[in-house]
Amino acid sequence: MSFDVFTPAHRIATEIREGGLSAETVTGAFLARIDKVNPVVNAFTDVTAQRALEQARGIDLARAAGKALGPLAGVPFAAKNLFDIRGLPTKAGSKINRDRAVATRDAALVERLTAAGAVLLGGLNMGEYAYDFTGENAHDGPGRNPHDPARMAGGSSSGSGAATAAGLAPLSLGSDTNGSIRVPASLCGVFGLKPTYGRLPRTRSFPFCDSLDHLGPFARDVTDLAMAYDLLQGADPEDPHCAQLPVEPTLTSLQRGVGDLRIAIAGGHFSTEGMPEAEAAVAAVARGLGTTRTFELAGAGIARAAAFLITNAESSTFHLDRLRQRADDFDPETRDRFLAGAMLPAAWYVQAQRARHWFHDEMLKVFADVDLIIAPATPCPAPRIGQKVLELRGETVPLRPNLGLFTQPVSAIGLPVAAVPVFGMGLPIGVQIIAAPWREDLCLRAAFALQKAGVCEARAPGL
Template sequence: MSVDVFEPAHVLAQRIAKGELSAQAVTEAFLARIGALNPGLNAFTDVTAERARRQAARIDADRAAGRPLGPLAGVPLSAKNLLDIAGLPTRAGSKINRERAPAGRDAVLIERLEAAGAVLLGGLNMGEYAYDFTGENAHDGACRNPHDTARMTGGSSSGSGAATAAGLSPISLGSDTNGSIRVPASLCGIFGLKPTYGRLPRSRSFPFCDSLDHLGPFARDVTDLALAYDVMQGPDAEDPACAQRPPEPTLPGLDQGVEGLRIAVAGGYFSTDGMKEADAALSQVARALGATQVIDLEGAAIARAAAFLITNAESSGFHLPRLKARAHDFDPETRDRFLAGALLPAGWYVQAQRARRWFHDEMMRYFSAVDLILAPATPCTAPLIGQKTLEVRGEVLPLRPSLGLFTQPISCIGLPVALVPVTGAGLPIGVQIIAAPWREDLCLRAAYALQSRGVCVAAPPARL
């Protein structure tokens, strides 16, 4: 039987378990698609073909022998190249890191997904050291949007967005510090999940800003997103920020619906006035979920400013030795932001942390009255590669930071967010579904309801 690369991952796993498909046939189909499309998309920086073939052969042997298979048996997986992949240097989108010794072990999240039967296809392109919202990498080249290859994927998890949207990998892993899962998911028209800070371990991944870094999955289907997320849950001693909480499965409750949930729309700072596509997508999602209440999230602009300062200060401190020794090997735009962060007064960082705590407490007050908050994800659909400015509410702004206009305030306080895609007649754009800490289940329930009703669907790119 032929392999449909756009079939949901959980369906592929079921067909492999039944013997309708072999894991090896699925793997070869995806490797062939990568070979055909990756030269134009530039999503993968490393393809682990032989490793994938060995894993697929093991899965087929286990099935033939009657041994139990994992819930992701034979499902292809890919990972942003800041997660360790055994045998490869963890480049984190940089020139400097590719000189590192190959990783001796996989990142914990890759290990957990592979233990569930996933088949790793390789590492994915990303913005240098994850300090990017565009997907334009100075060393590996720009990652291109499958819906229009003249346009950006968004970043910094650019390859994750492109590979998942293009049918090169049904599930991929990315990171989100200020929006690096949500921005590519929005521009590429797929689902993404930024879990609560501390929910998933970051063990054996290359850091950007420790107090803001999250890891999470991308998928074209909400059930796949929840399945991958559930498999990865659980604390790990190597990541001190990972909360010592037992796993809280989300998959069994996906179909509970949204009846009874109190859902509001973020206004004020999150207003989509003058943003045609973002406004239409948010309105469509709000209508489908029955959200009529609008709440002004006071302090969001302050939280975004705090996120800028915290990101600058922590990341520049981490990279200072590399900046001193090899400044010329950085992308100049990344280098200059790190250098600016190294000059920030300590008092500004302290005040930013105070603002962060204040906004967190404000948001907890809102969540005493509502269960979910809807907000735009990006102010626009995918810009053209090379574009430098963006018009927002009549003001011309620099594009690179402005793509994170709506994601940064939420990152600052580590809330869980599901990103859902809306596709009309043109390019896709996303909407954020935001919950209180540790309530990923509510985010995913709402996302599943939207998918079930046909409101939010990851449509295959028409141009591929």
Template sequence: MTALDSFAPAWQIAEAVKSGTVRAEDVTRDALDRIKSLNPKVNAFTDVTAERALTEARRVDAERDAGKKLGPLAGAPIAAKNLFDIAGVTTRAGSKINRDLPAAAEDAELLKRLHAAGAVLLGALNMGEYAYDFTGENAHDGACRNPHDTTRMAGGSSSGSGSAVAAGLAPLTLGSDTNGSIRVPSSFCGVFGLKPTYGRLTRHGTFPFCDSLDHLGPLARSVRDLALSYDVMQGPDPRDHACADRPADPTFETLTDGVAGIKIARLGGFFSTDGMPEAASAVQSVAKALDTTGTVEVEGVEAGRAAAFIITNCESARLHLPNLKTRPDDFDPDTRDRFLAGALLPASWYIRALQVRHWYRENFAKLFQDVDVLLAPATPFPAPLIGQRTIEIRGEEILTRPNIGLFTQPISAIGLPVCTVPVFNSGMPIAVQVISAPWREDLCLRVAAHLESEGIVAAQPPSHL
């Protein structure tokens, strides 16, 4: 055993490895042992790259023994949603169809950057099929389970990414977020998540879902882990048109600057938590800790969310049309039907949706003329039971799956950066979105770091695993 417990954050592991307090190989062996013991309960990992992980850990130890300067994530175990290319592993993207593809020849660019910083890759993580899912109930690999209650959803589509961090299988994971797929698992599993500005992190080497909405980002046990990994992954990449010329903006060094001078308000109107007691309690706790009483509203949220649905359906359906024609029975029926619906939408709807998104983005931008950071619930409720098809909010029984992203979809539709912070006011966790203007990830991370330092938000170990 190492001197660190199973829930040590990545930054603390790296500091211990660099100081010689622990060996990276021992940390990695502990992580692999924990995966072997607990993954059957939560089903977070689909592929474990044990030999690679041990090789990488030994390399870190050898470099330290040789007196070389180690990277900021030296020896920290990581894992990635299985839509990230991992050399020697087939990029299944949660699907049956992709399993027929050859193994990836090289890692996705973000994994290369994390590797260069000293991180040790443990493997690939469960996810919703082709990332079109909010539940984590994969029809091919089985449902990913919530470590805080294994009868409940982990959230999707980055289900394994949230579950692995919450279960103590990896301190840091990568996910993707098109309509909420980092923030939903963060909320349901009670961990921190960062959805950066659209175009901030390169998507090269990942399987796409919806090009104009896809984001990549980290999930972690601490805000420091989010900022540290985010800074390592930043930088332009001409192979991703959205990330071709954006320079890096370091955030880690700003975490201790506090919240003085940051103007914060709650989002009201569409984002009201009336009839959602757990979400209301979480937002109230965060707002009170930040001494925030102001509420602002934005016009067109419903229209913006509707536009996101149409854009998602149209762009994803076009990508999968060949397989929809030739292999329809190899899709999860729920995913297939959503793709088919998108394939039938007229082009005029897609064009109109793009126009509405632009109008809605302009409306939202006006808020940031007077406010720096906005607070909103991440999900309308904590994790439902696996297989639960309907749920009651605001006195009305509604479909569970499409409404999990009620509050995340209107934010990712316009590419805003968001840090989700977990709150444990009831038996199950739920998160609050800390939202800032485009390219101001530093602000939402500063607010999140302040809340964490004050003990208002935290990623808590499951009580029964």
């Protein structure tokens, strides 16, 4: 077969299993791509080349010996550097964590992809301690957008979005607390999946906010995204928040289409008035899914406020010792938000949790009448690196928090979301496909239908 770094992961795996490609050749091609392009996009902070080549050679030897290979045999992937990677300190985008002992075991999700035959290429850049929407890391430098390196990759999973978009890895792992998968997916023009809270184990990943942290995959192709997600599923006794649910494969349901689904466009808080790129993207997705139905999603602003408070309170408590002992080693913007959170009254946190639970119950009522909700992922395409403000609905507002304007209400209640990319007006911008809890299959069916129709696709950047 003709192979390049933008070949879908499922096709790479098939060719390796059938002998049309060697895993070592594929791994070597991606390592060469990283050498060439990573200095431009700054996606990788650590490249595990020796480990990757050794694993790839082992896969080729296993195939030559007639042994069965895993479903992702020889497919390269990378992981945000808050996932434990054996032999590396788990940086979580920080200066302080570089002094930690190296991990002796991979994170659970890294182990699951590796067990399926995927080849780990390394750790990826991110916003410090995941408290970021921009991807501008003060210690490792900003993650840069492959479609315009003068622009942000988005955060906090900046390296995951940039590496996937730039052809440095067909698959990557990220985390999402308030939008950290969906914002980079939107700005970099790739597909991302934030599963239901508790669906995937967070074992051996560095936490940010326990009530809201999710882990999930990025991909350039929806089949790849579904395949990776299916292999990541499963309970883990080491993560008490991971639901004890059976694995529910989604890959086999992609071809079912969306003709039987009730789909609506979210209004109110999710209005795209004055946001031309977001408005055009939502309209394109709505046409692609065959809906004109709209509804007001009441309470989303309250849920967003609750997410701010919960994130601030929980994360600052977690980092108190670091703040006391090494305050000068934080990015000042991150440090100041943690310090503010440490002084929040406890009653505010309790009230925020009540508001969050109220909005969750209200959303379950909505899903009695709707299967999928369409909403913008970000209010704009990728801003320029260093940009501090954003024009939003006739006001000048701080950019950093408002990149998460549309993602935070959904994170607050742990709903599954697929972020899908639209390139209609030049730079990519994403749209959220939101479903009821545990219905990732519906999100992925819609994403696949949009990709099949040519509405949503990941495009190779000119790097």
